[in-house]
Amino acid sequence: MTLDRSVSSKSRILILGIGNTLLGDEGVGVAVIDHLKTLGNIPGDVELLDGGTGSMVLLEPMREARRMILVDATADGSPPGTIHRLVPRFSTDFPPSLTAHDIGLRDLLDTFYLLGETPEVVLYAISIRFPQEINFGLSAEAAAAVPRVADQIRLELGF
């Protein structure tokens, strides 16, 4: 979260990557944010947020966005590195296997939808192998998915 936002509340687009970087590929969502930062050229109304293992503290940036792109790992049994784009309407629409990475993600999503006035949400779910080892760094499959997801997001948002 940056403090001085040149763009006022509810007009920003939030790109939120979440995951536990201490658990190998579970950190792939955060890696996408880092990659987008490296590429640069981010429009003024787009906020990149490394959500890490943050839980309820993420409510504030999520509630203040008009549109949100969430990037997370999922253990859905698809080949590692598979990318799915989903448009959930409620917390119950999220894949149950969105990885846990110590984040109270289900609680976060429940309260996010309960509070209402939710922005448009798009979820990029990246399939990972399950379970993951305690390790810092990505597998080859997850690492290969990172620029692909970043490119799709850039295409979707036109930057």
Place this chain on the structure above:
Amino acid sequence: MSNRIVIDPVTRIEGHLRIEAVVENGVVKDAFSAGTMVRGIEKILKGRDPRDAWAFTERVCGVCTTVHALASCRSVEDALGITVPKNAELVRNLMFCAQYVQDHVVHFYHLHALDWVDVVSMLKADPVATSKLAQSLSPWPKSNPGHFAAVQKRLKSFVESGQLGIFANGYWGHKAYKLPPEVNLLAVSHYLDALEWQKELVKIHAIFGGKNPHPNYLVGGVPCSFNLEELNAINTERLTHVGSLINDAITFVEQVYIPDLLAIASFYKDWGAIGGGLQNYLAYGDLPTRSYGDPSSFLLPRGAILNRNLNEIHEVNGKDANEIKEYISHSWYQYSGGDGVGLHPFKGETEFNYTGPKPPYEQLDVGGKYSWLKTPRWKDHAMEVGPLSRMLVAYAKGNTDVKELVGVVLKKLDVPVTALFSTLGRTAARGVETQVVAHWMKGFFDDLITNLKNGETKTFNPIRWEPDTWPATAEGVGMTEAPRGALAHWISIKDRVIDNYQLVVPSTWNASPRDAKGQRSAYEEALIGTPVANVEQPVEILRTIHSFDPCIACAVHLYDPEGKQVHQIQFS
């Protein structure tokens, strides 16, 4: 008749805790707590720069991130003999207090209230009567009948839209729920208010830590640049924002949280005699008013209480090899010196040895190893940690703010002082602590402003920043209090990199399995004697476990594709 109840998972937030309770004639006779906290953080940290450790440990948990960073910085500072500047101590205290107030309030409304509040009953409440009740309890402005009618309608349409949210996984309609519909509506309304408010409060972390989640810390100080006039520094405008967030926090706690806590507790006074459990309490303490190296200056004092004897506070030393030790007799690890010994964290070993059943399974083999949590002991005593322990140590040490507020709460509820040693007491202690900490936060803020106005802006002590100033070997411990209890990190530095790193987290103290002598830990002991009216809906067990604010999130836990938790984690 004897039943074995298995509750897995127990945590309302995602976490990984399993309770097996043996119920006979409607009462818990025995209990086993199993966690799948596997600690492998040292595997990642070994060989790294000690100055970077905080950034890794901060990510082990999504709930208490800042306290892990704090404990980590302190462990390195302790090892290298660094004292942080006064303003750095104040900023750390402000971060600490903001986390406590936010975390305790979220625990109460989001994680614990629904053990006492029946959200379905709320739909039957009369908004006019709820409004009258609200106005009799507190000056909090959102209390007119229209407001409560709107909350009712909103939740009804939420459920009708096919969403479950907080309505999921409840034992609604259970006879153990005793609140009138109006109190239920009031609590649910404040649950929504709390969610909105807490997201503002945590901006304090972003202001001082540069970002949130996972704010920045710094070995030797805090990464804050103060300049009252400078646009890009922490300036007057930002500090004014912090000041107003602190005032809002005090208002919310005094006008919403505490009145709700007392109103709800008054219907459940019988819980002042249930769930006491262990008679020993441990607090590392925190909130230095001089420096971290001087525990006598802590507002939350350090100490241990044995056998509920509040007349004697024992000294606690994190470095003494004979005080804190971890056992693995019932944990899926092995020690090179045999599984019966206890190891001080400086000598800690993390060698996995899973001998449990292959999941999914019906029951754990509780005679053998049955948990991924190690069992910490203080001088071989099983200890409870958390707000109750902190408030008891503060009370026994004569802290006037704590003594006064504990007295007020006991009087308002009309319960004896022994009611503190209970499920109700644990939940009340958390409320008491929130209120005193919110006021202390204001005090720390005022001190910081005074220092800045006097031109004192130093936030970093550069001594020993450069590795060539370090000794060949060094050991340190960083002690703090996470909202849910005593937390410490132990670091060994060799040749300027991390050689060993061990965390002992609050839920290890409370949720661990039995020790080598068969002594139960806090959760297991607290459940003994708990009444269970309906073994299919053991809400009473959840009340006691949730009163500890379980969070096994420093754990590693994973879910299978159906969203069910699994117990075995693979390691290379």
